[in-house]
Amino acid sequence: xxxxxxxxxxxxxxxxxxxxxxxxxxxxxxxxxxxxxxxxxxxxxxxxxxxxxxxxxxxxxxxxxxxxxxxxxxxxxxxxxx
Numbered sequence: 001x002x003x004x005x006x007x008x009x010x011x012x013x014x015x016x017x018x019x020x021x022x023x024x025x026x027x028x029x030x031x032x033x034x035x036x037x038x039x040x041x042x043x044x045x046x047x048x049x050x051x052x053x054x055x056x057x058x059x060x061x062x063x064x065x066x067x068x069x070x071x072x073x074x075x076x077x078x079x080x081x082x
Contacts, residue, residue, distance in 0.1 A: 008042070008049040017055050018062050026050070029061040036061070 011023045020026055030048075033040045040054040040061075050058060063070040 003044065005049075007052050008044070009052060009055070011048055011050070014050040014055065014058065018059050019064070020062060025062055025064075026058070029058055029063075032061040032063075033058065 009017060011026050015021070015023055015026045018026065018029070020029075030041050030050075038057065038061075040058050041048050041050050043049075063073055
């Protein structure tokens, strides 16, 4: 089996692709996707990589600060106690 690393992005590259300021929002988006039953990343040689094909779907789980999706999540988190 041959792995085409040209079709994989590091977390830093994925952050740039979705417009996130750093790596942390990417990890949060991946966690939200996993909670929704979607696995959008792969582990390879101890690194987390995101296939290029999954970037558009990852954007759905990325909540930029002050966006409508982020504000809905803030209300949900606050109602849950923090």
